[in-house]
Amino acid sequence: MxxxxxxxxxxxxxxxxxxxxxxxxxxxxxxxxxxxxxxxxxxxxxxxxxxxxxxxxxxxxxxPPARPSHPEAAGLRHLAFEVDDIDEAVFHLNECNVVTEPIRIDETADKRFTFFADPDGLPLELYEK
The missing domain is CATH 3.10.180.10 (2,3-Dihydroxybiphenyl 1,2-Dioxygenase, domain 1)
Structure with missing residues (x-):
């Protein structure tokens, strides 16, 4: 092991x-x-x-060569960051002209989350603690 x-x-x-x-x-x-x-x-x-x-x-x-970044493509799906307050984090990102998806609820964990992208389109997630 x-x-x-x-x-x-x-x-x-x-x-x-x-x-x-x-x-x-x-x-x-x-x-x-x-x-x-x-x-x-x-x-x-x-x-x-x-x-x-x-x-x-x-x-x-x-x-660098381009890499497909579709959410369901093989490889790294996304990188998630934990936050205490997702509303505050989304507000900050939006103030910085970063587009976020609508906040959703994880059906299995009952936690709130949303997705956004870095400048190269890498999918990033905010996950509320």
Whole structure:
């Protein structure tokens, strides 16, 4: 048995580093742990802290290939973030010109949630605690 403890990080490749850096730090409010420019790859790597426990690694590469991001496509379906107050979080996103879906109720957990997208169309979810 591997005895895996937790998810350490999620890595995201963006198409426009400056736009995605702004989105993840200014709109979503993640704290920058480390920002590195890797000259040999002409690439940035931005380590972000999520809730004091997890990390998102935001990468830029020259001309990354597009990836289908349909909700039912094979692969990562979406990335979900827990919030205490979904109404407050949705209001903030909308104030930042981020479009959110209507808030729904998870039929099995009876919790409220909604979806939105990052600048590259990666599906993101807010899930109320």
């Amino acid at each position: 591997l005895n895996l403890k937790k998810i350490h990080h999620v890595a995201i490749i963006c198409s426009d580093y400056k736009r995605s850096r702004h989105f993840y730090t200014e709109v979503l409010g993640f704290r920058i742990l480390l920002e590195t420019y890797r000259e040999a790859r002409d690439s940035y790597k931005l380590d972000l802290e999520v809730g004091g426990q997890y990390q998102i690694e935001l990468f830029s590469f020259p001309n």
